[in-house]
Amino acid sequence: MKLMSGILKSIKLPDDLKNLDDGQMIEAAGEVRKYMIQTVADNGGHLAASLGVVELTLALHSTFNSPRDRIIWDVGHQSYPHKLLTGRWDQFQTLRQHEGLCGFPKPEESEHDSFLTGHSSTSISAALGLAQARDYNGDDYKVLAVIGDGALTGGMSFEALNHAGHLKANVLVILNDNKMSISSNVGSMSAYLGRIRSDPKYSRLKKDFESFVNRIPWIGKKAVDFAERIKGGLKYLVMPGMIFEELGFTYFGPVDGHNITAVKRILKQADQMPGPVLVHVVTEKGKGYHYAEQSPEMFHGIGPFDLNNGKLLKNKKSASYTEVFGNTLINLSRKNPNIMAVTAAMTTGTGLTEFAKEFPDRFYDVGIAEQHAVTLSAALAAGGMRPVVAIYSTFLQRAYDQILHDTCIQSLPVVFAIDRAGITGEDGETHQGLFDISYLRSLPNMSIMAPSNENELQNMLTTALNQKIGPVALRYPRDKVEGVELGSPQCIPWGKGELLRQGNDLLILAAGTVVNSALTAYEKLFWQGIKTAIINVRFIKPLDEDLIIYWAQKCRRIITIEENVLAGGFGSGVMELFEKHGLCLPIKRLGIDDQFVEHGKRSNMLAAYNLDSEGIYKEAMAFTGGKAVEGQS
Numbered sequence: 001m002k003l004m005s006g007i008l009k010s011i012k013l014p015d016d017l018k019n020l021d022d023g024q025m026i027e028a029a030g031e032v033r034k035y036m037i038q039t040v041a042d043n044g045g046h047l048a049a050s051l052g053v054v055e056l057t058l059a060l061h062s063t064f065n066s067p068r069d070r071i072i073w074d075v076g077h078q079s080y081p082h083k084l085l086t087g088r089w090d091q092f093q094t095l096r097q098h099e100g101l102c103g104f105p106k107p108e109e110s111e112h113d114s115f116l117t118g119h120s121s122t123s124i125s126a127a128l129g130l131a132q133a134r135d136y137n138g139d140d141y142k143v144l145a146v147i148g149d150g151a152l153t154g155g156m157s158f159e160a161l162n163h164a165g166h167l168k169a170n171v172l173v174i175l176n177d178n179k180m181s182i183s184s185n186v187g188s189m190s191a192y193l194g195r196i197r198s199d200p201k202y203s204r205l206k207k208d209f210e211s212f213v214n215r216i217p218w219i220g221k222k223a224v225d226f227a228e229r230i231k232g233g234l235k236y237l238v239m240p241g242m243i244f245e246e247l248g249f250t251y252f253g254p255v256d257g258h259n260i261t262a263v264k265r266i267l268k269q270a271d272q273m274p275g276p277v278l279v280h281v282v283t284e285k286g287k288g289y290h291y292a293e294q295s296p297e298m299f300h301g302i303g304p305f306d307l308n309n310g311k312l313l314k315n316k317k318s319a320s321y322t323e324v325f326g327n328t329l330i331n332l333s334r335k336n337p338n339i340m341a342v343t344a345a346m347t348t349g350t351g352l353t354e355f356a357k358e359f360p361d362r363f364y365d366v367g368i369a370e371q372h373a374v375t376l377s378a379a380l381a382a383g384g385m386r387p388v389v390a391i392y393s394t395f396l397q398r399a400y401d402q403i404l405h406d407t408c409i410q411s412l413p414v415v416f417a418i419d420r421a422g423i424t425g426e427d428g429e430t431h432q433g434l435f436d437i438s439y440l441r442s443l444p445n446m447s448i449m450a451p452s453n454e455n456e457l458q459n460m461l462t463t464a465l466n467q468k469i470g471p472v473a474l475r476y477p478r479d480k481v482e483g484v485e486l487g488s489p490q491c492i493p494w495g496k497g498e499l500l501r502q503g504n505d506l507l508i509l510a511a512g513t514v515v516n517s518a519l520t521a522y523e524k525l526f527w528q529g530i531k532t533a534i535i536n537v538r539f540i541k542p543l544d545e546d547l548i549i550y551w552a553q554k555c556r557r558i559i560t561i562e563e564n565v566l567a568g569g570f571g572s573g574v575m576e577l578f579e580k581h582g583l584c585l586p587i588k589r590l591g592i593d594d595q596f597v598e599h600g601k602r603s604n605m606l607a608a609y610n611l612d613s614e615g616i617y618k619e620a621m622a623f624t625g626g627k628a629v630e631g632q633s
């Protein structure tokens with residue numbers, strides 16, 4: 001792959017972008033797009049949103065002075081052109097690979113990344129904080145937040161807009177309006193932005209009126225106030241509810257985000273305005289690559305694909321846990337009319353696309369609003385429904401109070417389908433699902449299950465939906481299924497684990513798909529003379545106390561395995577159980593120590609933390625006083 005060619009090879013990035021003419025800027029946009037498409041085809045990544053902001057990014061870096069001026073990219077899905085234009089061109093082919101470039105803005109990676117981003121709707125708050133620090137210190141750099149229209153469905157963005165308007169802070173917000181978040185945008189804000197996009201009369205009329213008033217000689221304060229009231233009323237005549245101006249922002253736009261000249265012009269105008277300013281830029285997600293333009297949802301976050309036809313390069317012989325969840329929920333919902341599904345802008349990502357088609361009146365995509373999704377689900381349960389709220393582990397963190405306050409205290413039967421639990425891979429620190437056991441296990445009335453395979457997943461979902469009271473969390477990984485045969489969905493005994501292997505030298509307690517790695521390690525331990533008992537706990541809470549205590553006393557040495565941080569996790573629960581029963585036994589907990597897990601392939605990261613079969617084998621041998629034999633079978 002070529003690292004750089006053409007016009008960008010001959011200049012210093014990003015400083016020399018200011019010296020390019022319009023034709024050269026268009027040429028540079030083409031080079032950036034080509035390299036992004038090539039790299040993501042090889043590595044996977046968030047392509048569609050980044051393709052849509054190429055011209056906007058060029059305009060920003062040719063107008064402002066990064067890194068002195070601070071540019072904050074909301075979520076970070078749209079930050080690839082920014083990375084390329086800020087000195088990371090030669091490294092870009094390592095995107096999302098272990099020890100390579102992160103897929104999101106990361107200050108440790110570059111001084112041009114002003115603030116860590118990975119979750120949605122945080123950029124305006126971060127920009128406001130930087131602006132306030134700047135003003136307090138008497139500095140004069142610019143602070144910009146680039147936020148997508150999808151992120152505006154997150155309430156935090158409006159909290160920040162409200163505060164910025166109140167403070168009259170000098171901060172510039174760029175609204176990148178591509179009409180999508182991950183799934184298609186939903187709700188009133190999306191419709192509102194659509195009306196602005198389709199009707200430019202307000203901006204034109206307001207400008208004409210301001211020009212007219214400015215030409216009138218001094219006419220007295222009352223007349224000026226009256227004129228201002230008339231001007232303010234124009235927005236209601238032409239565009240009812242100009243919400244950004246009502247929040248205290250000066251509004252510019254909408255402007256074609258693929259017209260570099262127009263974007264630069266409006267950015268320079270906005271830069272001259274005091275106080276908070278919002279520039280509304282309309283872009284096309286997937287711009288410049290036909291297949292991404294046709295399927296922006298698919299190309300939002302995509303694995304390696306064929307450049308020539310846009311098709312994924314993947315092994316199709318097995319489904320994912322997400323697909324099994326979605327299919328099972330449909331089958332169960334055909335029999336139970338009270339089942340409803342709720343998600344937060346992740347219809348496709350959580351496997352609910354077909355459910356939404358078959359049961360449109362029983363499906364809610366609430367936008368990027370996890371807190372609302374949880375409380376909505378709690379109230380649905382209070383109304384007699386059986387809601388299943390499907391949210392990635394990393395995003396469910398955002399609704400912790402709603403889980404505790406609105407769901408657990410009332411012991412409402414909400415099922416939390418926690419996708420992407422455990423190590424998720426290439427998206428890195430901000431997206432690893434390594435905390436949900438810890439932040440859920442401490443909550444009274446909450447139950448937690450983790451399947452070891454696809455058949456257990458469908459049985460656990462069936463079991464959860466047959467529980468009469470109390471919330472149930474069902475956590476499963478971003479991974480292919482194990483390939484076991486799917487039987488008819490059935491309930492499993494509540495709170496009961498499953499003894500998979502017997503032994504008296506060592507007890508392994510495993511939660512989730514690491515059970516399968518433990519079974520592989522069992523064979524290697526057997527040939528080393530270590531007789532190992534293995535329990536698939538199935539229930540992280542409540543634990544099967546009788547089963548665990550019996551085999552712990554029999555084996556006397558215990559290893560727990562989990563894809564979660566060790567602090568407050570499954571292994572901690574086992575230690576608490578031993579304390580409760582007065583047992584003092586040697587125990588080794590395998591999981592993630594006190595750290596954040598970086599990006600890299602899921603299989604590689606599991607190996608790095610000794611959560612694959614080889615790592616479990618080595619840890620078990622060391623724990624029992626044996627010597628691991630490399631490659632022993």
